[in-house]
Structure formats: C-alpha cells, structure tokens
Amino acid sequence: MTSVDFPDRPQLAGKRVTIIGLGRSAVAAARLVRQLGAMPFISEKEDTPKLAPWKALCEKYQLPAEIGGHTERAYEADLFVLSPGVPLNAPVVRKAADSGIPVTGELELASRCCHAPLLAVTGTNGKTTTTVLLHHVLTHAGYAADLAGNNDRPLSEVILDGATPRAVVVEVSSYQLETAETFHPVVAAVLNVTPDHLARHGSMEAYAATKSRIFARQRTGDTAVLNADDAWTDAMEPPDGVSVVRFSARRELAEGAWFDGTSLRLRHRALARRKDLRIPGLHNVANALAVAAMADAFGVNLDGFAEALRTFPGVEHRIEWVAETDGITWYNDSKSTNPDSLRIALEAFDHPVVLIAGGQHKEGADYQSLKPLVARKVSALIAIGDSGDYFTGLYGDDVPHVRVRGVEEAIVHARNIAQRGAIVLFSPGCASFDQYNNYEERGRLLKTRSGKWLGWNCQKYSG
Template sequence: MNFNQAIAVIGLGKSGRAAAEFLLEAGAEVRVTDAASTPAVEKAARSLRRRGAVVETGGHTAALLEGVRLVVTSPGVPKGSLPLRFARRNGIPVISEIELAARRWKGAIVGITGSNGKTTTCHLVRDILAEAGRKPALCGNVGVPFLETIPKLKKDRTVVLELSSFQLEDSPSLRTTVACVLNVSANHLDRHGSLRAYARAKERIFAGQTRHQWAVINHDDLRVRRMARRCRGRVLAFSRKPLKEGIYPEGANLVIASGGKKTVYANIEGARLPGVHNLENILAAATIARSLGVPGGAVTRAVRSFEPLEHRIEHMGERGGVRFVNDSKSTTVESTRAAILAVPSPVILVAGGRDKGSDFRSIERLLLERVKFASLYGESRRKIASSWRRFKRRGECERFEDAVKDAWAKAEPGDTLLLSPMCTSFDQFASYGERGRAFKRLFRRIARS
C-alpha cells in the first residue's frame, strides 16, 4: 500500500485515532476531520497536530479533502456526511480501519459478525483459543481497534475480530481465515435502508475468502443458510438440531457429523450462559474452534469456566424478592426477545432509547405471554408504545431513571425486572455500558432503601 500520499481520516473515536496514528507512523500526509468538538475529541486533535497531522473539529470542510487520495472512515460516520459525499463524488476510495489493518496483518484472522451474539461468541472463541495455547488477540467492534492491537502481536498469533455491518461495508478486501455469520435480523435499518442491504453488508465477511478458508454458518437461520450457497470458502455449519454434516448438541455433548459418522467433540455440561441464544453462541464458537483444529477438551474447559459478560443478561441480585437483570447491550428486538426468554417470568421490562428503524410489533406476542409491565423511556417510547395494539400494560417516561423507578413500583416478589432496551443508548447516554452502569447504580440505591 502506498503511504506517500494525502489520506483523510474521518472521525476521532478509538478507531479513527488508531488509523491516524498508524498513518502518521507510516509517513502519510494525514488529514483528520470530526464533526464533534467534545473535550475528548479536542484532546485527541491536539495530540495528532503535535505529530504533524492537519486536524479540523466541530464540522467538516471540503477544503481539507482537496488532493486526498484515500479516505479512512470510522464506523459511526453517517453515509450522508460531507467527507463521504465528497469521496463518492470524486471517486476517492473509502475504507475502514479494519480494512487498513487487515492489509498490514499477515497472520490468521477469525471474523465474527451477526445481528446478535457477536461479543459473547468472540469472547468464547478467544477463551477457547487461549485454553488451547494459541495466544489469541481480541479486537474490532469490542472496543479495541485492530490497528492498535497489531504492534503488540507476533505473526503466529490469531486475531479474533468482532465485525459490525458498518465496518464490513467499507472493508472490500478483508480476507479471514475463518468467517462466521451468527444470524441476521432487522437491525440498523436507519443506516442501511432495508433488511436486504443490511444482510448484504453482513455477507461481505465471506467476500475475500478462497477455498482454503472456512465459512462457519448458522444452519438454523434461513438468511445465513442462503449466504452459504454463495461462499467460496469451505462451509462448516452448526445447528440446534441434528445435521448430516456439521456440529449440533446431543444433551450436553457437542457432536460432529461428517461422512455418515458422528463423534463427540466437546461437553458443555455446567455452562453458565443462560438461554437458547447462548447455546447458539457456544455452538458457533465450538465450530470455529473445530475449523482451526482445536481439541475438544479446550472447548469443554473454556465453556464451563466462561462467565456471562457485563451488560448481557447480567444478574445483579434481588431486592424484595424481585430479580434485577442488566441487559443494556440488547439494542435489537431479537436480542430483547432472547433475554425475555432467558430469564424467569413474569418480567417487568425497561426498554427504549434511540430507535434504529426497528419493527417493535414483532415482539408483542411474547410480551403478552411473559411480560407483566413495560416501562418505556427516551426518544423511542412513543413509537414503541404505538406499535403494540394489544399489549397495554405499559407506561412512558422521558428519563431513563424515571422509567426504572416506575418499573420498580410495579414489581412484586417473584418478578424479574429486566433492562433490555431494544434501542441504542445515544439519546441519553454515551454508550450501552454507561446506560448499564446507571442501571446498576439505581439497583444499589433501591437495594439500600
């Protein structure tokens, strides 16, 4: 790759800063632009200016982009932003930080994407590989830039990449040793415009593969199964049901079916991940491990010792006989469906935030069966409420804290008070983690009262 040219970096979040620092080190003429001017952005801008970058904050200008030959964009940058419109109009290539890093990294890459379950599956794969002595590195959409990780690694290490649709759509030549699509359901339609376009972005994870790489697919998801027909890599499937070829569960055993024979690969008795969706995450991680030649014993040990991640169906404790569960990471309807099915009913649900173009009607039947009351908050509260024609056991609050207090007021002994928002946090919080921590503080306050 030619670094002796002007390259623009759009966005000064973690991935943008990592891209700018890498390009400066490589000798490129670096120009950086960010629409925000928060203290964190200004601090990063000052650091990059000292190293020789041209940086603008608080808005974008076309002047900064004149003469640029490549644009590196951050995942959260809107497609309609001035820099990306300028690049399209002038035929300037646009790539992600992931793509830039992948062009440099020569070692093995395990890429994992899907609408739900990516983070848990990535952590499972990381732990399984570590148990097998492979010394993996986890980065990508988990909050650690790929470019930031590379300098710390030797080429014999395996990189486990969590990949979002935003990252994949700007990673045209990404080639993974193993690529996995967990599932595809309506998500980020405010960005992609349609489920079909969103699914195409996910499918790009397979685009750079050859017959020497592995494509791991969820046989139970029809959209993913259709992707397998177009894969150039070797397909290895997993399913919750028996397969003629692939990996599936028989009781606590994970079984490999191949060539008319079946063998036990691993045993997951004692796993502490609740819900059917987590069984799929375990199956995906085990199938990836199998494709990499990892012994089943490492899968067994890693799965049995794996603890649920923070903000993902995280049981916090009880107060007055009411269970409190933090599932702030659930920003889709399907992930909230999985959470409701994974916890004891009746459920008092706290949901809301900023909508991503979701169809909230699809969960109404489950609410009627398992949810006693839904406390809705934030920008999306009215849209969510109006989408439910039959489920009327609900309340609306503008502020998150008031919605949690309302939910607690409705709760009785034996209930589960579940934060599972179906929406992003960005109307009132900087991240789902910040929202989850706010929920924990409210729980501690309630527990002391």
C-alpha cells in the same frame, strides 16, 4: 486450516491521509498511518460533548484534526479512511470519490498490515458474545490470541502494539464490511441477519449482501460458518473451495455443530452440556456452537471446551447478571438496541419478567410482532425514553405498564413493582442516543444507580 499469505502493507510513506469521523477507530487509524510514514488528518463534521475523549487523544498523540465541519483541507488527501459510522453516500465521501481520492475503512487498512490469521464474526446479534467467547476458548487452549474490531479495540491498535499473536479474533459490523476489499479471515462466521440498520442499507437483501462480504476474499482451505436456523445466513454462498460448516440450536446436523437439547455437539461428539454454559438463553447456545465450529476449523483441540464454557462469565451489557437482592434478580441487557435483541432476551427466561424497555427506536423496526411474546413473558412494563409512549400504546393492553423518563426513574418503579422471586430485565430494544452517549453509558447507569439507591448486598457473578 489454510496457510496464510499475508497482504502487502499499504505503501503510504509521504502520503496525505484524511480520516473521516472522530472516534476510537479514527484515532487508531491516524496513529497507524503515521506509523506507516503518512501524514494523517482527522476531519469531523460534528462538535458535541461526546467527542471530548477523542479530542483529548488527538492532543495526546499530536494528531491534527478539524472539528465541526469538513473544510477544503480534508480533500487535500491521497487517501480517505472512513470511521465505521460514516456511510459511503455521505456528501464528504462522495465529493472525495468524485475527485478521484481512493476511499477505504479502518478495518480494511489495518487488516492489510496484520501478520496473524484472522477469525472474523459478523451478524445482527450476538457478535460480541461470540467473539469474546471464541477468544476465551482459544486462550483456554493455550493460544496467544488477540481480540479486536467492532468493540473497544480497533484492529489498528493490535497492529500498533507490534506483537504477532497466533490469531486475532475480529468482531465485524456491516458498516465495516462496506469498505472491505482485501479483508481475508481464514475462518469467518455470520451468526444471523435480522432487520437492523435498514435506514443505511436500504433493504434486507442489501443488508444480507453486505454481511456476506465477510467471505468475499476467502479461498480454498478457508472455512465459512453459517447458522442453519437463519434463512438469510443459510442461503449464503461462500466462494468455491471454501469449506462450509453450519450450526444449529434446533436440529441435528451430521457434519456441523448442533444442540440435542442436553449437549452441545460437533458432528456426533458431545463437547459440553447445556449447564456448562452459564449465560442464559438458547441464542447463547447457538453462539457457543458457532464458537465450537470456528475453533475446530482453526485446528483447536476441543477437549477443554466444556471447561472453557464453565469459566466464561459472559459479556457486559449482554443479558448480564447484575445482582440478587430481596429475592429479586436484576439483569442488564443494555446492548439490546433492536426488536430482535429484545425478543432474544425475553426468550432467555422461563418466567415472566418486569421489563424496562425503550429509547430511540429505529426506522422500520418491527415491534408489532413482539406483542404475543410481551403478553406471555412480561409481568409489567416500564417504558422509558423517546419510544416510551409508543411502547405503552403498543403493549399497554397486554401488560400493566408505567411510563417514566429514563433509567433512574425506572429503577425505583421496578423495585416497587417486583415481588420476591421476580426478574427485572433491562432490555431496551432501542438505541440509546435519545438520552445517553451510547449503550455502555446507559447500562452502567443502571448498575451504579441501582446498587447505590437500593443498597443491595449483591453476590456478584464469579464466572
């Protein structure tokens, strides 16, 4: 493992810093720049009910903000910090750049203040499960580690806490990588690259290039972890001197992490058995292999890897076991927001499922290619949301189907359709914004309403 030269903290004392976009990252970034001696100002173009929690935090921390439009006050700044959802080509950003105002992102800003080694993960699918599992493996091995990034805890919050953990595991999105300039993880992984966010990135080539920016500041002694089963990631070329370790759930790798059908291996050493990993699907085997490769590169003793897998319960909304009632097993995969994540969920089960799917489908997303898989893996389709008619039209000739409005109606129909021994899988394959504020709200609605209405006495997954 490389030694770490910690970056210089941004010199912001007395500077005016505008944070564009109001949300969790914006509030954390504003608090951080104020701690650095700067004067923060948050500017948000929208004014919707979903902003209420963040408005409340602005009031709590006495952060000045404008809501419902970017006024000239926003441009009275020495630095722009973008929330992840704000693209570089947004008019407000272009105007700032044309005026000579430097532009950065919350992750980049926070990473320059971080005095702990960063272990970073990106990819279209699997980021959250992989980062949470890596954090679990590190803590199981006795490391004081933190977890941050594109999840419930921005990296800025880790800095604000004031502690210096032995490592910080960071989930990184392509949006965050757009503004990453000095971001330097000592170990970094790209899990996969499949079509997603193309309306923002423009093409698969541009999307993959953005993902590969996670390696841009790595150097001799650092490690890049790549998925040998994914053509886009396998073709990535980290900087000279960076060690490259690949992982594969499908073939043997003499120098990497791989799955032999029974055991998860690092080079020729068996680390754990497949049954030690309690979350379903070959994709989660791949995620665990990536974790093994990253932990090993960081110098972690993997003697306890199997036990760490056995004690890992999984992550909420990612093919999450919810309950079993009357012989019917329910899974919540609300994080499924694109066709590839729907494909992964369907492939995780050996038997046909009653599938609840639909929502706000994404521009350019390829649902057509899923037809053979849906025909083979789905016993009945319950289509919801804006894409409901599209899904029933696309898959209706292959499977029995019903069109309903949302999650609550879908629960009732699923219970009426499913027979003893069946699996009900909520894997929307679409974004949630047609009816819900986010995928978390959508998933928790499934769990709370189903438990209440069906009155199950469920045996919760104990991990």
